[in-house]
Amino acid sequence: MTNVNNLNSITRREREIIVLVAEAYTNKEIAKKLGMSRRTADTHRANILKKLKLPNSVALTRWAVANQLVSSNYCKS
16 A cells, blocks of 8 residues: 555655644644644645545545554554
């Protein structure tokens, strides 16, 4: 499932957001944690889904696990 082209197309900021989405953070929580507006977090998430051609956050989480951006045993802190 790992696609090196897709993984290489992800920016550092997008990786941060993917990890937080995979750890079940809401856009509001992501925005607060990364010092951005909720709307910016919404836009980042939508752009990531579009870039990776994924339908939703569940698929994004599976992608993150498959690409070893997160472990399947996470803990929201």
